[in-house]
Amino acid sequence: MHTSDCLHIYSANVIVLGICCLSIQFLLLSLPEALITRIFSFLSIKDRLNARVNKKLNAIELESKYYVRSLAIGDLAEAVRRAQKSVHNVVLPNMYRNDQLVTLSPDCLYSSDFIRRITQNVTLGQLIVGFKTHVDKDVYRLLHEFDVDFIVLVFESNDLASSVITGSNLLLLVNSCKVLNVTHLGVVAPEDLLALYKKMESGTSKLKGVMMAITISVWKPFLALLGITFVDAKI
């Protein structure tokens, strides 16, 4: 560990403490960066962000990579409740038992810059995004900047999903996460599913699994594209 320069810092502090009023300011900021980073590693996202009270701490926070098991953006509870009503395949493992779940509330104004700021130094287990009344396309585009294993997109309705869940947008996510769970199919065509399937099948994509509500009207032509037809209960 790099502490060779500690001695000088501490001895300087001892002098400061000796001759002037007791101030802890110099002590926190003069800790080696590695130690401040260490302290940050014990903090939640919110605490970390609040601790950026000056330029130095802001820079240290940005430079230290950290892992968050679960991050939720949007009005999640409501979105999930509705989605579970209409679709049964919404799987959100452990999320409510997880003390590391961070919810970014939609009640306050937020900027996509802030989400971009998080993407710079966080690694995520799962990212849950709830789109309730409108879809922020900037937020959607930021999805692929996250380093994340599992992305869950919860839409209020298929109409809402249709504005971003298109074939080309879906393909943008193949290298973003390992598993993608989308509550609505949007306007994904059978050809788009085939393109997605090809990428996953070739093993070149990071994506290994997709969970989607696919209706028969899409399934059938998709299977036909693969050369599978189903007549009188026979393949």
Add this chain to the structure above:
Amino acid sequence: PNVKLVTSDNEEFVVDFRIAKMSVTVSRLMEAMNMSETDDASLLSNSIPLPNVTKAVMARVIEWCEKHKNDEPKEEKENDKRGRTTHVVSDWDKEFLKNDEFGRLCQLMGAANYLEIKGLFNDISQTIANMIHGKKSDEIAEMFNIHCDLTEAEKKEIRKKTAWCED
């Protein structure tokens, strides 16, 4: 068997070999100097210089080590390596660190880091993190008496961006 440790202000501490071994740094130095538990002469004729630790801080470190010398070594779980670091500070340790003013705590943290005494280092890291936890930016700045050198625009931006973040 006992080991002699010498601090930056030339104070000699004589501690049990087991206590000395709790510091990875001291362990390595003893090894480098061919000091062994079974070789009394090697322990008597050598002392370990610790130029990064003062007498006052060393006394605290040894007090902590005395209390923890019989602790079972903690197993690192594989899944603990990812995610937010968490550490449970025992009641005794809380009491031990309670009366340290912040400057003292930082010195102790620096010493625990230099000496590589993981348990103590984690105790202090968690204790300082607990001081920050749940506080707003201005409260943190006030607590640590940090002069904010951010511009008004930067401050506004940070406020705006953290406003909607809930734990």
